[in-house]
Amino acid sequence: MDGFAPLLVTFSSPGGHSSTHTIYCKAHSLKKTSEHTPNGRTLFTLGWPPYVTKRCLEEVFSRAGHVSHVILQLRGALMEDTECGDGFKVGYVVMSSKCEVTSALKLCSLSSPLPCTLTSLGLTLWVKHYTSNRPSLDMLESSVAIVMEKHDLRVKAGKEERMKAAAPDEDGWITVTSRGNRRKLSDEPAGKGRKQKKKELVNFYSWQLREGQRTEIAKLRQHFEEDKLRVANMRAARRFKPY
Known part of the structure; x- marks a missing residue:
């Protein structure tokens, strides 16, 4: 990739799972400067897997100096800072000085991958995300009970309204509607x-x-x-x- 330098990062978890990915880095520079990603002090990176967090980026690039802050977002998003998502991510790493950005780019020349520790990885992480994004059985039963209770109240109100309409008024008259029950007059x-x-x-x-x-x-x-x-x-x- 033009202008990008490859950086090998190995992600590992306490459970013994590990995965190595290639991260692409370059100095971030735009014609219109931004206070969140200032020119000269920002490192633009992409290729981060879906399970990484801001702490991972800070751990990797803190070897080159002090990391001021990190912006992590899904690839293609417009400066939407988020750690959630199912796709690969891009990261803006803002260092304290321009010299630290140069030092961070020199990490790409290392032959061995840089280690990064995660709390969970692989199947354990996917199961955690799956369970966190779906309601529990008790919550589901509670939601269904609330919906059914509202439905029963609507049915009861409609029945009472029909019975009230079918009852004779003070003068003995009964209002006949098109939804009234039809009875047979013969067998x-x-x-x-x-x-x-x-x-x-x-x-x-x-x-x-x-x-x-x-x-x-x-x-x-x-x-x-x-x-x-x-x-x-x-x-x-x-x-x-x-x-």
Whole structure:
């Protein structure tokens, strides 16, 4: 990597686990200076594994001088100081003087890795992170109990509201809503009752149609007889009467 110097660091834990990583370092310099990462006194490093802490960086670079402070963040984050995260991290190590930054870069020329001690590493550390990020069984049961209690209260309130709406008022009137319970008025199956009503309805309209046809025929006959009488009167009025 252009401008970076490799630094070997071996991370070990009291349980006997160890892991060696290559950390890349260079002097941090920007056109716009910052009070958190001043130019000349800041060392920019990357490649730190997810389980490292600020104490690790201080332990590694304190061999070159006094470490003023450390900013540790996930790679790609915008100056968000954090020790948590599942990805590899970048670190800004601020030394007390420019000479100490030069001394810190000389550590990269060492042939043997620099040791760094961690409280836990490997599977032990992952199990610790897993258990710390998830609630315990007692906490989960408590949360479920609270949710179910709120649900029961909502159901009870809705039931009481429906019963109150179905009760008659002072004048004996009952407000009927679309969500009211529908009761059967007979023991016959619902399908059979609907079919019988439909059949009766069809028969009623057929009878009404026949009665309408009979009435129309009677009116036509009456008009026919009236027209016959009118024609006969007109013919009688048109006869020639010489005397």
